[in-house]
Amino acid sequence: MKLTTIGCWGGYPYQNQGTTSYLLTGEDGFQLLMDVGSRALNELEKEISPLDLDAVIISHYHPDHVADLGVLRHYRQLYPKNLWQPRVLPTYGHDEDEGEFAKLTLEGVSQGIAYDVNGTETIGPFTISFIKTVHPVVCYAMRIVEHESGQVLVFTGDSGYFEELLPFTAGADLFLADVYLYAGQERHPAHLTSKEAGEIAAQAGVKKLVLTHLPQFGPENTESDNHLELLRQQAADYAPSVSVDLAEPHKFWDLGKL
């Protein structure tokens, strides 16, 4: 499977780049969009037609993860019917916030589906299991296994550190981790630090750690040109055996070639 970055800033879009959204493409061509942050629709259009999406999955309902969900639906709702055969878009999310979950459905356009957080969900070529994260609102991390290739992707959604995240991540090919914070701010109630992500990646034995939900500023909110490289280096210091990348829009990884 191939993971393509659509947006990767944390909290709000910045300098013409968007917030959390990733396109996961199966070996069979299945297109799953994970989170739909601010600017996601425009950036997605640079990769594929939004009409070609097969499903959407949402980690949680903070605006930087769902901001463009409404306009994605409008795109498919308003696209001339003589130019495509309309298809209802399956949109997976948790139903522990009824008001937000209800918004996933727009009749004839998208259908909200509550994912089974205690079991697994099969979406196209992927089997997905879930674990509740440490975050101010209910959020689920996802472990995504592609049937055909056996490749494994773990996406934290947004999360502070918790012990169970390590076994959940064990043996993943690629670990896509929310790293909004620098080393020294460990055990935060909403996000991982570079050190925590590095330690989990190393102990879990992943091949590749990709840092996402990136901070706009340096440590102590300083302005700097190389703060993201500092963040990457901090994570790498705690994961010497793991290759560590920063996400950036349109950067992609083929999990079969890591």
Ligand SMILES: [Zn+2]
């Ligand atoms: Zn969040």
